[in-house]
Every structure is written in structure tokens, then in C-alpha cells.
Amino acid sequence: MSKIDCLICHDRTGSYKKAPPKAGMPDPKVDLVYVAQNVGQPTRKNCGYCHFSGGGGDAVKHADLNSALFWPKRTCDVHMGGYGFECIDCHRTRQHKISGRSMSAPVAEGGFSCEDCHSKNPHYGNNLLDHHLNKHCETIACNTCHSPVYSKCVPTKVWWDWSTAGNKKRGVEKGKYGKPVYHFKKGSFRWKESAKPEYAWFNGYVKRMFFGDKIDPRAKGFTDNDNLTFEQKQKLVFTNIIQPVGSINDPNSKITPFKVMRGIQGADAEYRYLLVPHLFPYNKEDKTAYWKSFDWHKSFAEGMKKAGLKYSGKYIWVGTKMYWRIEHEVMPKEFALSCVQCHESLKGERTCDRCHQDNRNVDFKKLAFKGTDFKYMHMQGRDVKDLIGQTDYINFKALGYKGDPIIYGGRFKKLPLGYKK
Ligand code: HEC
Ligand code: HEC
Ligand code: HEC
Ligand code: HEC
Ligand code: HEC
Ligand code: HEC
Ligand code: HEC
Incomplete structure (x- = not known):
């Protein structure tokens, strides 16, 4: 916190801003007296000034932190849009330490979770689904059901x-969301709006790669002469830069939703670590910067000299990926995943009555299907056509199950019932 100036978080006028080339100093046009007379508690605007553009642009890095959260709709984020939450209503401070941990940095200021407010049994009342929903919380992170898609209102960069x-x-070429898909300075991009997360077991620990660490030993990479297509690049071995730790056999792990950012970066062909490019010219004479010479050799040689690691003089291109947990953009409860969207086995004629006695007063089918309606979301203009009618949403086999747990059993037990398959 010592390196951040006070007004960026405490200004309530909205006029305070930084001048990009001034290394963090305020823009000289700001009326500092006016700003100083109007300080107050940080709002979404203050925090968003930095956090909505992590990675160099709106929603580039964190899919779920973006400019839509300045004035969010209820459907974008039920806390901030529906109930008027500020960031600090959840990220509470103790002695000026803002709680909340990220995937990329170690927990310095204390973590917190949905359960701190909602408890471990957040579904209450006399709803017939509550029992099973609460039971699922032992295995499934809240946002797996409550954020079935991320970047609902602003597209995020995924490639x-x-x-x-x-x-x-x-x-510079633009694609379907009006976002750049090619920039001669930075390469090719892909964007996604209302994207389906990828799911992984997560116990709260994160494995991070450090500068100078070796890339995946199986990664062969490719050279500038190989001319791989996008599809061929998808089949490369991707080195994990940030990766959740967890397993189906670990009772502390839960199935957790992530945005996975994939990319192609330069690596040293001999030393097999990632290379740091020198991009922005120091001055007019500097010919080593990529954005001056468009020569990767010169750019890597200078970048690595600055970083203090050897460059062999030979580079390859390799795939990398990073996992960012989905924490924000919780949707209203009626958009949570339904039983059927995960359990293929409940899709047919028999739903709850596979295990429960039929009850004339209860419409089992309706209950099993109660949840997010992608058809409706698609009609509202969201890019979710491919999700309509999906079952096995989180892909049980990929997570280590034999198949639908209703048929094959849960990770530690099988229900003592004779199933009617
Ligand atoms: C990263 C954002 C951030 C920065 C930078 C920041 N603050 Fe704060 N500050 C907060 C938050 C969050 C609170 C808690 C607000 C609340 O919940 O009441 C707070 C509270 C305060 C309070 C109220 C008393 C307290 O401790 O709760 C004072 C006074 C204050 N800050 C002064 C400063 C000063 C002076 C600086 C610069 C040295 C500064 N702040 C920098 C975020 C920030
Ligand atoms: C001047 C820019 C700036 C402002 C304003 C700012 N932050 Fe940050 N914040 C950062 C940076 C940089 C990091 C570290 C980057 C990372 O881990 O991705 C960070 C990290 C965090 C983290 C993760 C901390 C950890 O230990 O892992 C949280 C949570 C956070 N900020 C919340 C807030 C909140 C809430 C506010 C508003 C009160 C706020 N920030 C205002 C720049 C800022
Ligand atoms: C409804 C509660 C809630 C609100 C409101 C909220 N957050 Fe968070 N945020 C979370 C939770 C939960 C985490 C994960 C915290 C942890 O694991 O310790 C988190 C994590 C983060 C992180 C770290 C994520 C990462 O992977 O790097 C940042 C940064 C952050 N929040 C910023 C913000 C900002 C900025 C706002 C306001 C625009 C905000 N949050 C509003 C619940 C909230
Ligand atoms: C297996 C999917 C699933 C998981 C996991 C899950 N929820 Fe829910 N949640 C739902 C569904 C579906 C509803 C809507 C129930 C209804 O309206 O009948 C709901 C409703 C809610 C509600 C509204 C109150 C209520 O009882 O209707 C809250 C609050 C809530 N969930 C919070 C959480 C929190 C916090 C977690 C994590 C600890 C969590 N949920 C985990 C599916 C889930
Ligand atoms: C600082 C406390 C706090 C935290 C942290 C928090 N919530 Fe909430 N949440 C609330 C309050 C207050 C409400 C509104 C009243 C209610 O429904 O209980 C709410 C409402 C909800 C609802 C019901 C929305 C509706 O349709 O009305 C869901 C679902 C929900 N939260 C899920 C989550 C999830 C998932 C997380 C973690 C990412 C989370 N909450 C973190 C306080 C919190
Ligand atoms: C996000 C996907 C998801 C949703 C939504 C979901 N389930 Fe499950 N369900 C699972 C997973 C994963 C397991 C295995 C849990 C374990 O390993 O113990 C499971 C297990 C079960 C089991 C058998 C194991 C047990 O311990 O009870 C039943 C019954 C079940 N679910 C019913 C339901 C019902 C009813 C709903 C709707 C209220 C529902 N599920 C919604 C993922 C889901
Ligand atoms: C694969 C079998 C299975 C399916 C399918 C199933 N349940 Fe259950 N359910 C159970 C078992 C077993 C229990 C007893 C508690 C436990 O082990 O979770 C239970 C408990 C319950 C309870 C709590 C009853 C009590 O006495 O406390 C309710 C309510 C419930 N189920 C409703 C439903 C609804 C509604 C559906 C369909 C949407 C459903 N169940 C689907 C197996 C199932």
C-alpha cells in the first residue's frame, strides 16, 4: 500500500486521474484542492480505476472485473447491480489492509469467502431443492452454479x-465484438463474451511459475517458419504459469470455475525458460525495441539482459496458460445451474423419483429443470447459443468421475440405493 497514493482510492469527485507517462504522478490538470476537499470512502469507481483494466485494457485480464461494474445491471452482478454493493462491502479492511486474495500474488492481507456472509448452508427456507443444494456445497464452489458464464456484459480476452x-x-483488424483480433505490435487475439468457465479441483493453493523456471518438458514449441494454424496451436503442450492445486481425492478441494487465458509466447530454445521481450523504445536511438525494429532476436536479447538472465540466441514459440478464478459477476439466484444441466440422468421421464417416492403435490420435473435458461439469455443478446440444452455442464469425466455421480456415485461414496437406470 505504501506505493499507492491516497487519492486514487479516496477521491469522490471522479476528476482525479494519473498521467500515463508520469510513472504514477497525478495528471497536472487535476484540481488537487477540489479533490482534497472531497475525499471519502472508496467506491467501485476508485477500485475499478485500476482493477477494471488489469492486463492493459478493459476486462483483458480479469474477466469478471470490468467497466460494466461501474453501473452494473442486476443480471451482470447481483451484489453490485442488484443490491448496490461497493467493492469494500465484501473486501473489508482491517487497519487499512484490504482483504481478498488473488491467484497471482500470495495472500498478504487476509482472504475471505462467500461462506463468510452466507454460511456453509446458504440455501434455506422450505424449498425442496435446499437439502441437495447445501450438500453440494461440500464438493462444488458456489460460483460453479452461480456464475455459469463469465464476462456477461463486456467481452474478455481469452487468447x-x-x-x-x-x-x-x-x-489492426477488428472482430465480431468490435475488439481487435490482430494488432501488428502485439499479434493475434480472441475474445469471448458470456464464456463458459473451465472447471478444476481447487483447495486454495496455487502453483505459480517464476521467472527463469523451465517450461513443460514435453513442450516442443514451433519456429517462425512452421506457419502453424490456430487449430494446430491448440494441440500444443501448454505450460501452466498459474495453476490451481487440488484433486478429486482431497476433501478440501472443490470444483471451481476459472477463466483460462491461453497464449503463445517466446521461450529460449536452449535454456527452456520464457523470454522477456523489450517492447517500448527507451529513446529515439534505441533500435533493440520490438516496436521499433520488429526483430524478436534484438528484442529478446535486450529484454533478457535487463532481466538478468542468459539468452542463447535461439527462440521458439510455446503455449502458456493461466487460471483466473471467477469471483465476481454472481448472477441472480434464478440463473444458477439446474440439476439437469449437470445431471444428464435427470433429463428423461424420471427425475427426483429415481430415488424419491412420487408425490402428487410436487412437480419433480419442474424442480429438476429449475435454473438458468440459456435460451432466454440468448434472446437477450448474450453469446450463449452453444449452451442451450447442455447437460453434463462441468464434464464429470474430465474431473475424475466415472460419469454422472447419480449413476456412478460420488467421490467418496455411493448412495445406498438401488437405482432405476
Ligand atoms: C487501495 C486503496 C486505498 C488507498 C491507496 C488508501 N486507502 Fe485509505 N482506505 C481504503 C479503504 C478500503 C478504507 C476503509 C473504508 C471503510 O470501510 O470505512 C480506507 C480508510 C481510510 C481512512 C478511515 C480510517 C480507517 O483507517 O478506517 C482514512 C483516514 C484513510 N483511509 C486515509 C488514507 C490515506 C492518508 C492514504 C494514503 C497514505 C490512504 N488512505 C490510501 C482504501 C485505500
Ligand atoms: C492504483 C491502482 C489500484 C487501486 C486504486 C486499487 N488497487 Fe487493488 N491492486 C492493485 C495491484 C497492482 C494489485 C496487485 C496485482 C495483482 O495481484 O494482480 C492489487 C491487488 C488487489 C487485491 C489482491 C490482493 C492479494 O493480496 O492477492 C485485491 C483484493 C484488491 N487489489 C482490491 C482492491 C480494492 C477493493 C480497491 C479499492 C478500495 C483497490 N484494490 C484499489 C492496484 C490497485
Ligand atoms: C459479493 C462480494 C464481492 C464484491 C462486491 C467484490 N468482490 Fe472482489 N472478490 C470477492 C471474493 C469472494 C474474492 C476471492 C477472495 C479470496 O479468495 O480471498 C475476490 C477477489 C478479488 C480480487 C483478486 C482476484 C484475482 O484473482 O486476482 C480482486 C482484485 C478483487 N476481488 C477486486 C474487486 C473489486 C475492484 C471490486 C469492486 C468493483 C470487488 N472485488 C467487489 C468478492 C467480492
Ligand atoms: C449445485 C449448485 C449450487 C451450488 C454449489 C450453490 N448454489 Fe446457491 N443456489 C442454487 C440454486 C439452483 C438456487 C435457487 C434455488 C431456488 O430458487 O429454488 C440457489 C440459491 C441461492 C441463494 C438465494 C437464497 C435461497 O435459498 O434461495 C443464495 C444466497 C445462494 N444460493 C448462495 C450460495 C452460496 C453462498 C453458495 C456456496 C457456499 C452456493 N449458493 C452454492 C444452486 C447452487
Ligand atoms: C459481504 C457479504 C457477502 C459476501 C462476501 C457475498 N455475499 Fe452474496 N449476498 C449478500 C447479501 C447481503 C445478499 C442479499 C440478501 C440475501 O439474499 O441474503 C446476497 C445475495 C446473494 C445471492 C442471491 C441473489 C438474488 O438472486 O437475490 C446469491 C446467489 C449470492 N449472494 C451468492 C454469493 C456468492 C456466490 C458469493 C461469493 C462469490 C457471495 N454471495 C458473497 C452478502 C454477501
Ligand atoms: C454444477 C453441477 C451440479 C449441479 C447443478 C447439481 N449437481 Fe448433483 N452432483 C454434482 C457432483 C459433482 C456430484 C458428486 C458429489 C460427490 O463427489 O460427492 C453430485 C452428486 C449428486 C447426487 C448423489 C450424491 C449425493 O451425495 O447426494 C445427487 C442425488 C445429486 N447430485 C442430485 C442433485 C440435484 C437434485 C440437483 C439440483 C438441485 C443437483 N444434483 C445439481 C454436480 C451437480
Ligand atoms: C440419486 C438419488 C436421488 C435423486 C435423483 C434425488 N434425491 Fe433427494 N435425496 C436422496 C437421498 C439419499 C436423500 C437422503 C439424504 C442424503 O443422503 O442426502 C435425499 C434427501 C432429499 C431431501 C431431504 C429430505 C429429508 O427428509 O430431509 C429432499 C427435500 C430431497 N431429497 C429432494 C429431492 C428433489 C426435489 C430431487 C429432484 C430435483 C431429488 N431429491 C433428487 C437421493 C436423491
Whole structure:
């Protein structure tokens, strides 16, 4: 906190801002007296000034922290849009330490969770689904059901391929969301709005790669002469830069939703670590910067000299990926996943009555299907056509189950019932 100035968090006028080339100093046009007379508790605007553009632009890095949260709709984020939460209503401070841990940095200021407010049994009342929903909380993180898609209102970058940079003739090209899909300085991008998360077991620990660590030993990479297509690049071995720790056999692990950011970056062909490019020229004379020379060799040589690690003089392009947990953009409760969206086995004629006695007063089918309606979301303009009618939403086999747990049993036990398959 010592390196952040006070007003960026405490200004309530909205006029305080930084001047990008001034290394964090305020813009000289700001009326500092006016700002100083109007300080107050930080709002979403203060925190969002930095956090909505992590990675160099709106929603580039954190899919679930983006400019839609300045004035969110209820459907974008039920806490901030529906109930008027500020960031600090959840990220409470103790002695000026803002709680909340990230995937990329170690927990310095204390973590917190949904359960701190909602308890371990958040579903209450006399709803017939509550029993099973609460039981699922032992195995499934809240947002797996409550954030079935992320980046609902602003598209996020999901793919960044540096290897294609350098084609000045192509310049800048825009894609379907009006976002750049090619930039001669930075390569190719892909964006996604209302994206389905990827799911992994997570126990709260994170494995991070440090600068100088070796890339995945199986990664072969490719060179500039290989001319791989996008599809071929998807089949590469991707090195995990940030990765959740967890397993189906660990009772502390839960199935957790992530945005996985994939990309292609330069690596040293001999030393097999990632390379740091030198991009922005120091001055007019500097010919080593990539954005001046468009020569990766020069750029890597200078970048690595600055970083203090050897460069062998040979580079390859390799796939990398990073996992960012989905924490924000919780949807209203009626958008949570339904039983059927996960359990294929409940799709047919028999739903709850596979195990429970039929009851004339209860519509089992309706209960099993109660949840998010992607058809409706699609009609509202969201990019979710491919999710309509999906079952096995989280892919049980990929998570280590034999198949639908209603048929094959849970991770530690099988229900003592004779199933009617
Ligand atoms: C990263 C954002 C951030 C920065 C930077 C920041 N603050 Fe705060 N500050 C907060 C938050 C959050 C609170 C708690 C507000 C609440 O819940 O009441 C707070 C509370 C305060 C309070 C109220 C008393 C207290 O401790 O609860 C004072 C006074 C204060 N800050 C002064 C400062 C000063 C002076 C600086 C610069 C040295 C500064 N702040 C920098 C976020 C920030
Ligand atoms: C001047 C820019 C700036 C402002 C304003 C700011 N932050 Fe941050 N914040 C950062 C940076 C930089 C990091 C570390 C980057 C990372 O881990 O991705 C960070 C990290 C965090 C983390 C993760 C901390 C950890 O230990 O893992 C949380 C939570 C957070 N900020 C919340 C807030 C909240 C809430 C506010 C508003 C009260 C706020 N920030 C205001 C720049 C800022
Ligand atoms: C409804 C509660 C809630 C609100 C409101 C909220 N957050 Fe969070 N946020 C969380 C939770 C839960 C985590 C995970 C905390 C942990 O594991 O310790 C988190 C994590 C974070 C992180 C770290 C994420 C990462 O992977 O790097 C940042 C940064 C952050 N929040 C910023 C913000 C900002 C900025 C706002 C306001 C625009 C905000 N949060 C509003 C619940 C909330
Ligand atoms: C297996 C999916 C699933 C999981 C896991 C889950 N929820 Fe829910 N949640 C739902 C559904 C579905 C509803 C809507 C129930 C209804 O309206 O009948 C709901 C409703 C709610 C409500 C509204 C109150 C209520 O009882 O209707 C809250 C609050 C809530 N969930 C919080 C959480 C929290 C916090 C967690 C994590 C500790 C969590 N949920 C985990 C599916 C889930
Ligand atoms: C600081 C406390 C706090 C935290 C942290 C928090 N919530 Fe909430 N949440 C609330 C309050 C207050 C409400 C509104 C009243 C209610 O429904 O209990 C609410 C409402 C909800 C609802 C019902 C929304 C509706 O349709 O009305 C869901 C679902 C929910 N929260 C899920 C979550 C999830 C998932 C997390 C973690 C990412 C989380 N909450 C973190 C306080 C919190
Ligand atoms: C996000 C996906 C998801 C949703 C939504 C979901 N389930 Fe499950 N369900 C699971 C997983 C994962 C398990 C295995 C848990 C374990 O390993 O113990 C499971 C296990 C079960 C089991 C058998 C094991 C047991 O311990 O009870 C029943 C019964 C069940 N679910 C019913 C339901 C019902 C009813 C609903 C709707 C209220 C529902 N599920 C919604 C993922 C889901
Ligand atoms: C695969 C079998 C299975 C399916 C399918 C199933 N349940 Fe259950 N349910 C159980 C078992 C077993 C229990 C007893 C407690 C436990 O072990 O979870 C239970 C308990 C309950 C309870 C609590 C009863 C009590 O006496 O406390 C309710 C309510 C319930 N189920 C409703 C439903 C609804 C509604 C559905 C369909 C949406 C459903 N169940 C689907 C196996 C199932």
C-alpha cells in the first residue's frame, strides 16, 4: 500500500486521474484542492480505476472485473447491480489492509469467502431443492452454479498469440465484438463474451511459475517458419504459469470455475525458460525495441539482459496458460445451474423419483429443470447459443468421475440405493 497514493482510492469527485507517462504522478490538470476537499470512502469507481483494466485494457485480464461494474445491471452482478454493493462491502479492511486474495500474488492481507456472509448452508427456507443444494456445497464452489458464464456484459480476452506480430500491412483488424483480433505490435487475439468457465479441483493453493523456471518438458514449441494454424496451436503442450492445486481425492478441494487465458509466447530454445521481450523504445536511438525494429532476436536479447538472465540466441514459440478464478459477476439466484444441466440422468421421464417416492403435490420435473435458461439469455443478446440444452455442464469425466455421480456415485461414496437406470 505504501506505493499507492491516497487519492486514487479516496477521491469522490471522479476528476482525479494519473498521467500515463508520469510513472504514477497525478495528471497536472487535476484540481488537487477540489479533490482534497472531497475525499471519502472508496467506491467501485476508485477500485475499478485500476482493477477494471488489469492486463492493459478493459476486462483483458480479469474477466469478471470490468467497466460494466461501474453501473452494473442486476443480471451482470447481483451484489453490485442488484443490491448496490461497493467493492469494500465484501473486501473489508482491517487497519487499512484490504482483504481478498488473488491467484497471482500470495495472500498478504487476509482472504475471505462467500461462506463468510452466507454460511456453509446458504440455501434455506422450505424449498425442496435446499437439502441437495447445501450438500453440494461440500464438493462444488458456489460460483460453479452461480456464475455459469463469465464476462456477461463486456467481452474478455481469452487468447493472445505473440508469434504472429510484426505484419504492418495487416495493421489492426477488428472482430465480431468490435475488439481487435490482430494488432501488428502485439499479434493475434480472441475474445469471448458470456464464456463458459473451465472447471478444476481447487483447495486454495496455487502453483505459480517464476521467472527463469523451465517450461513443460514435453513442450516442443514451433519456429517462425512452421506457419502453424490456430487449430494446430491448440494441440500444443501448454505450460501452466498459474495453476490451481487440488484433486478429486482431497476433501478440501472443490470444483471451481476459472477463466483460462491461453497464449503463445517466446521461450529460449536452449535454456527452456520464457523470454522477456523489450517492447517500448527507451529513446529515439534505441533500435533493440520490438516496436521499433520488429526483430524478436534484438528484442529478446535486450529484454533478457535487463532481466538478468542468459539468452542463447535461439527462440521458439510455446503455449502458456493461466487460471483466473471467477469471483465476481454472481448472477441472480434464478440463473444458477439446474440439476439437469449437470445431471444428464435427470433429463428423461424420471427425475427426483429415481430415488424419491412420487408425490402428487410436487412437480419433480419442474424442480429438476429449475435454473438458468440459456435460451432466454440468448434472446437477450448474450453469446450463449452453444449452451442451450447442455447437460453434463462441468464434464464429470474430465474431473475424475466415472460419469454422472447419480449413476456412478460420488467421490467418496455411493448412495445406498438401488437405482432405476
Ligand atoms: C487501495 C486503496 C486505498 C488507498 C491507496 C488508501 N486507502 Fe485509505 N482506505 C481504503 C479503504 C478500503 C478504507 C476503509 C473504508 C471503510 O470501510 O470505512 C480506507 C480508510 C481510510 C481512512 C478511515 C480510517 C480507517 O483507517 O478506517 C482514512 C483516514 C484513510 N483511509 C486515509 C488514507 C490515506 C492518508 C492514504 C494514503 C497514505 C490512504 N488512505 C490510501 C482504501 C485505500
Ligand atoms: C492504483 C491502482 C489500484 C487501486 C486504486 C486499487 N488497487 Fe487493488 N491492486 C492493485 C495491484 C497492482 C494489485 C496487485 C496485482 C495483482 O495481484 O494482480 C492489487 C491487488 C488487489 C487485491 C489482491 C490482493 C492479494 O493480496 O492477492 C485485491 C483484493 C484488491 N487489489 C482490491 C482492491 C480494492 C477493493 C480497491 C479499492 C478500495 C483497490 N484494490 C484499489 C492496484 C490497485
Ligand atoms: C459479493 C462480494 C464481492 C464484491 C462486491 C467484490 N468482490 Fe472482489 N472478490 C470477492 C471474493 C469472494 C474474492 C476471492 C477472495 C479470496 O479468495 O480471498 C475476490 C477477489 C478479488 C480480487 C483478486 C482476484 C484475482 O484473482 O486476482 C480482486 C482484485 C478483487 N476481488 C477486486 C474487486 C473489486 C475492484 C471490486 C469492486 C468493483 C470487488 N472485488 C467487489 C468478492 C467480492
Ligand atoms: C449445485 C449448485 C449450487 C451450488 C454449489 C450453490 N448454489 Fe446457491 N443456489 C442454487 C440454486 C439452483 C438456487 C435457487 C434455488 C431456488 O430458487 O429454488 C440457489 C440459491 C441461492 C441463494 C438465494 C437464497 C435461497 O435459498 O434461495 C443464495 C444466497 C445462494 N444460493 C448462495 C450460495 C452460496 C453462498 C453458495 C456456496 C457456499 C452456493 N449458493 C452454492 C444452486 C447452487
Ligand atoms: C459481504 C457479504 C457477502 C459476501 C462476501 C457475498 N455475499 Fe452474496 N449476498 C449478500 C447479501 C447481503 C445478499 C442479499 C440478501 C440475501 O439474499 O441474503 C446476497 C445475495 C446473494 C445471492 C442471491 C441473489 C438474488 O438472486 O437475490 C446469491 C446467489 C449470492 N449472494 C451468492 C454469493 C456468492 C456466490 C458469493 C461469493 C462469490 C457471495 N454471495 C458473497 C452478502 C454477501
Ligand atoms: C454444477 C453441477 C451440479 C449441479 C447443478 C447439481 N449437481 Fe448433483 N452432483 C454434482 C457432483 C459433482 C456430484 C458428486 C458429489 C460427490 O463427489 O460427492 C453430485 C452428486 C449428486 C447426487 C448423489 C450424491 C449425493 O451425495 O447426494 C445427487 C442425488 C445429486 N447430485 C442430485 C442433485 C440435484 C437434485 C440437483 C439440483 C438441485 C443437483 N444434483 C445439481 C454436480 C451437480
Ligand atoms: C440419486 C438419488 C436421488 C435423486 C435423483 C434425488 N434425491 Fe433427494 N435425496 C436422496 C437421498 C439419499 C436423500 C437422503 C439424504 C442424503 O443422503 O442426502 C435425499 C434427501 C432429499 C431431501 C431431504 C429430505 C429429508 O427428509 O430431509 C429432499 C427435500 C430431497 N431429497 C429432494 C429431492 C428433489 C426435489 C430431487 C429432484 C430435483 C431429488 N431429491 C433428487 C437421493 C436423491
